[in-house]
Amino acid sequence: MELTVNSVSCTVQSPPLTSLLNVLREELDITSPKAGCESGGCGACTVLVDGQPRRSCLTALCTVDGAAVVTVEGLGTPEDLSRVQQAFIHHYAAQCGFCSDGMVVAATAYVNAGGSDDTDAIREALAGHFCRCTGYVKILEAVAAAARGDELDIDSTASSANNTYVTIAGAES
Ligand code: FES
Ligand code: FES
Numbered sequence: 001m002e003l004t005v006n007s008v009s010c011t012v013q014s015p016p017l018t019s020l021l022n023v024l025r026e027e028l029d030i031t032s033p034k035a036g037c038e039s040g041g042c043g044a045c046t047v048l049v050d051g052q053p054r055r056s057c058l059t060a061l062c063t064v065d066g067a068a069v070v071t072v073e074g075l076g077t078p079e080d081l082s083r084v085q086q087a088f089i090h091h092y093a094a095q096c097g098f099c100s101d102g103m104v105v106a107a108t109a110y111v112n113a114g115g116s117d118d119t120d121a122i123r124e125a126l127a128g129h130f131c132r133c134t135g136y137v138k139i140l141e142a143v144a145a146a147a148r149g150d151e152l153d154i155d156s157t158a159s160s161a162n163n164t165y166v167t168i169a170g171a172e173s
Helices: 021-026 083-090 100-112 120-123 137-148 154-159 162-173
Strands: 001-004 008-011 046-049 052-055 068-070
Touching: 021 046, 046 100, 052 100, 083 100, 083 137, 083 154, 100 120, 100 137, 120 137
Parallel strands: 001 068
Antiparallel strands: 001 008, 046 052, 046 068
16 A cells, blocks of 8 residues: 655555554654554544544554555654744753653644644644643643744743752752
8 A cells, every 4th residue: 555654655465454543654754643542532642644633543554545644754854943843842841751752743733734822722623632731821831822823932931930850959059
């Protein structure tokens, strides 16, 4: 079967009912989609399929033959991060990072569709994405910033007022 993954055409050999998650991780060695619950309940495996967020753990390869798949690896590069990626860094929206790739992909779909910085709308767009670290506040702030198109200077993030860790570390020293 044929896929275009992060703008690269691929012929994949996995059996037709293999989950897209396993194709990406095991055959193509693309590891940003995470195997969390593997039953559609956590969002960690979310990728874009023809521009729409999909749970790759529930997506059989044969249902996406010929599709364009985008993972976090296709959103930006370390030197040229996407707007959503920059916002997640600036607002410290990732801690362990396990949920972050799925969150960033879903947030990207939301922002690309013209989503606003309304908190309730962002919550709805990220419904079903679970994070065990952040408490969600910083994730919501990051997506709102990306939706507004805030100017972000991530080089100065370490000295940002949003940097709780630095604030705490400073108070302790
Ligand atoms: S691993 Fe796919 S939704 Fe949890
Ligand atoms: S940052 Fe750890 S699960 Fe979300």
